[in-house]
Amino acid sequence: MYRLTNSFPYLLNRVGVQMGELFSRRIAGYGVTLPMYRVMAALWETGDQRLGDLASMTTIEISTLSRLVGEMKRRGLVTRARLKDNGRTVAINLTPKGRTLVEELIPIAIHFEEVAVRDFPSKNISDLKTVLAEIYESLKSLEPEIEEANKARKAAKSKG
Amino acid sequence: MYRLTNSFPYLLNRVGVQMGELFSRRIAGYGVTLPMYRVMAALWETGDQRLGDLASMTTIEISTLSRLVGEMKRRGLVTRARLKDNGRTVAINLTPKGRTLVEELIPIAIHFEEVAVRDFPSKNISDLKTVLAEIYESLKSLEPEIEEANKARKAAKSKG
DNA sequence: TAACAATAATTGTATTTGCAAATATCGGTC
DNA sequence: GACCGATATTTGCAAATACAATTATTGTTA
Numbered sequence: 001m002y003r004l005t006n007s008f009p010y011l012l013n014r015v016g017v018q019m020g021e022l023f024s025r026r027i028a029g030y031g032v033t034l035p036m037y038r039v040m041a042a043l044w045e046t047g048d049q050r051l052g053d054l055a056s057m058t059t060i061e062i063s064t065l066s067r068l069v070g071e072m073k074r075r076g077l078v079t080r081a082r083l084k085d086n087g088r089t090v091a092i093n094l095t096p097k098g099r100t101l102v103e104e105l106i107p108i109a110i111h112f113e114e115v116a117v118r119d120f121p122s123k124n125i126s127d128l129k130t131v132l133a134e135i136y137e138s139l140k141s142l143e144p145e146i147e148e149a150n151k152a153r154k155a156a157k158s159k160g
Numbered sequence: 161m162y163r164l165t166n167s168f169p170y171l172l173n174r175v176g177v178q179m180g181e182l183f184s185r186r187i188a189g190y191g192v193t194l195p196m197y198r199v200m201a202a203l204w205e206t207g208d209q210r211l212g213d214l215a216s217m218t219t220i221e222i223s224t225l226s227r228l229v230g231e232m233k234r235r236g237l238v239t240r241a242r243l244k245d246n247g248r249t250v251a252i253n254l255t256p257k258g259r260t261l262v263e264e265l266i267p268i269a270i271h272f273e274e275v276a277v278r279d280f281p282s283k284n285i286s287d288l289k290t291v292l293a294e295i296y297e298s299l300k301s302l303e304p305e306i307e308e309a310n311k312a313r314k315a316a317k318s319k320g
Numbered sequence: 321t322a323a324c325a326a327t328a329a330t331t332g333t334a335t336t337t338g339c340a341a342a343t344a345t346c347g348g349t350c
Numbered sequence: 351g352a353c354c355g356a357t358a359t360t361t362g363c364a365a366a367t368a369c370a371a372t373t374a375t376t377g378t379t380a
Contacts (some may be wrong), residue, residue, distance in 0.1 A: 004201040041164040132171040
């Protein structure tokens with residue numbers, strides 16, 4: 001018998017939402033939101049990113065990210081500039097202020113992660129991470145059937 | 161060296177967002193959103209819920225859920241009625257229409273889950289689910305230190 | 321039983337989000 | 351080198367979301 005509360009997406013989402021919510025509250029005093037932290041941490045790991053790359057790295061929708069980066073620029077946390085050799089794209093980077101801030105926040109993130117997983121052997125956790133990364137990859141195989149199913153449904157509907 | 165892209169919350173969130181996005185697209189043709197599906201699946205598993213319980217079961221913020229349930233009632237998917245013996249609380253249930261619909265959607269959800277995890281031995285997956293459930297529990301221990309940290313920060317600030 | 325605190329849900333309002341359309345630039349081709 | 355499709359980002363706009371304040375009911379106690 002199917003139970004939502006034993007399904008993988010449910011268990012996943014619940015932990016994700018809760019961790020996000022707790023971390024948000026923890027860093028609120030620094031004047032940054034969770035999406036801002038994600039952007040800064042992504043840039044700290046791999047700077048000089050284009051908007052699209054940053055979007056796929058953070059799984060933030062691109063128009064949302066465009067506005068978010070605008071706000072972060074306004075606050076002096078990041079820079080954004082059109083490239084000279086390719087005017088379509090922008091280069092996004094941390095400012096010194098942004099770097100200082102994210103380097104304050106990363107230890108907090110590390111602590112959160114440690115607390116969350118401290119009851120499990122580190123082997124299990126690294127396995128878990130591997131599984132999560134591979135599941136993400138295997139989701140790609142669902143894409144084509146989504147379009148097909150929608151097409152089939154549409155056709156059936158117009159037929160009656 | 162810390163890397164966002166190897167952190168547990170990142171890997172988790174990325175899979176969660178992506179699964180949600182794909183499933184949303186898959187069920188869009190049925191005229192329901194992902195949050196609506198979650199509510200219906202939760203009610204299918206455990207009907208006759210109060211709003212607050214439904215909120216914690218689905219990890220949807222309560223005011224958001226209040227409006228969502230209103231919309232679902234309007235669409236004839238759920239019922240919502242004040243209790244006779246306790247007028248503060250409401251009882252939320254699936255209508256026959258809602259039940260029929262969610263029973264169409266659940267097989268799709270099951271299929272998605274199967275595809276996502278089919279490269280892994282089922283033992284690993286059930287371990288993974290256990291770990292996710294336990295991590296969720298252990299997050300509770302972070303609550304008190306969040307308040308403390310914020311209080312400490314505030315105090316330090318007002319002092320100079 | 322009147323007064324007040326606690327609980328449950330809803331609503332006001334401002335912010336965030338995402339789709340679709342618009343804008344800007346590049347790369348190729350005739 | 352003008353034109354056209356492809357790529358990258360931004361913006362218009364409507365819907366979704368969350369926090370705070372409000373409403374409604376219940377439980378407690380003096």
